[in-house]
Amino acid sequence: MDAKSKPQLRVRAASKDETGKQFKGAAGKKFHPDGSGRNEVAAMVKLKRILLVEDNANDAELTMEALAEHHLANGVDLVRDGAEALDYLYRREKFAGVEEANPAVILLDLKLPKVDGLEVLRTIKADDRLKFIPVVVLTSSREERDVIESYRLGVNAYVVKPVDFSEFINAVKELGAFWAIINEPPPSAWLQRSDK
Template sequence: MLKLKRILLVEDNANDAELTLEALAEHNLVNGVDLVRDGAEALDYLYRRGKFAGEPPPNLAVILLDLKLPKVDGLEVLSTLKGDEKLKFIPVVVLTSSREERDVVDSYRLGVNAYVVKPVNFSEFITAVKELGAFWAIINEPPPSSQKG
């Protein structure tokens, strides 16, 4: 039986996290979503350290990554992830409120797969997240090397 890949949401803003989870649920995605609240926790999740120690390796369809995170910022998480041979093929979508040109350029330089600015309008935000979830969890075909555990 094929095990569905999960979605990792890295978001420190409780309201944005709740809206994102609601939008993904509205689209009836059956992929599970794991939520972490800061960059350090995201790295612990990916490397199975701390409270994630002993859990099986993550089987991720996509990481939805905020940039402005406490402890370790999103660009550092992205740099670490894309610099690791075992993790670099996991698709990463930056989902942030930052429109700063430097953030966009740095994200793509580090290997982000997409950069999405969170819409301020509620319905636009819900629509954007639904479409992101559907594309990355259902439509996108990842490279074969990202399927290895």
């Protein structure tokens, strides 16, 4: 596949109109589509946490670097396996003191030790307190059965990790910006009603 025909993930926090003017972003703060001004937006918007579930140290480091470029890395909690992810979400073991608010998004690898990513996803989507957390599968698996099962279980997006370093960085930055800044989660009052 040549560079022109590759599908590319494109999430923009702002865009230019036909006159080339900048749009207003989160909290009404102006910023340019090239990313300038994002520091001001991130500072004005209280970012919710991102839960990164990744056992590969290199992929975890690249993901954190990409999120840091978007000033989202200070809101990222990293866990290394599926059991640890569930402990984090249920505030068990070493996560007993973690803030009660759910993360804004979970970036979930599928090939995990202890409890695999599909089982983590199944558990999240079956629990009334967790099922509304957006889950993005960020994996190297292109296996059709993994894609189908992920969507059957209720994943919000399935992203295959690009092999190319710059494509991987861009994909993670755009995912982080969309889910942590742009996406509007359900109101907490509505979530509390759904618990009952």
